[in-house]
Amino acid sequence: MKDKILRKFFLGFIQIHILHHAKKEPFYGSWMIKELKDHGYDMSPGTLYPLLHNMESTNLLKKEEKNVDGKIRKYYQITTQGIEILEEATKKAYELFKEIKD
Amino acid sequence: MKDKILRKFFLGFIQIHILHHAKKEPFYGSWMIKELKDHGYDMSPGTLYPLLHNMESTNLLKKEEKNVDGKIRKYYQITTQGIEILEEATKKAYELFKEIKD
DNA sequence: TATAGTAATATCGTGTTACGATATCAATTT
């Protein structure tokens, strides 16, 4: 119940997280699910993968298929546009936090 | 284009803003539209009012009708549950910012 | 070489909702 409300609040947070990681180093889907879980965000594959596809088609992420132990993994890294969006988001996140912190 | 992407990122931010203001003092819809605009968030009535109704029905806000200059205005203020959600969101916003700031 | 297991990714159906545009409502001014 409370979780469902919070999930909506945090969908943007999650995407910012994803962009941030995509900037540090390429990642693949199921790794990201674990990473988000470590930050307290439960996200099922049925939500994450379409989200990644969406972020790819809006040119925030770019995909590269890599062969790892004979299996194909799809690694995502950030695009130039993604970096711009991330910077904008960081600015806004700071303003938000500054305003609500007390 | 870029705006459309950012809007999605910031919907959670906007709701946190709303909760924050609702905690400080009661507000009404069109005042909030201006307030959000001052923070760089453009939000049309067709988006805000349903959002307020939603936040009321999920028990984050409570409504009170007030007569102002003969007109009825609907003032919203935060609920106990809203305060809890806001605190949780503040915590997460801080963690997010801490992680992405460099 | 079947069979089961496992890691990673994809898709399906459903219900929700964000959005701009438009409409309503009540009071005030021309």
Place this chain on the structure above:
DNA sequence: AAATTGATATCGTAACACGATATTACTATA
């Protein structure tokens, strides 16, 4: 009355979050 203004509500459409389930491809066991 007619037009204006401030505030709130609704409509139609397209998007999409979600859990559950399916798929794909390789590996380990019998």
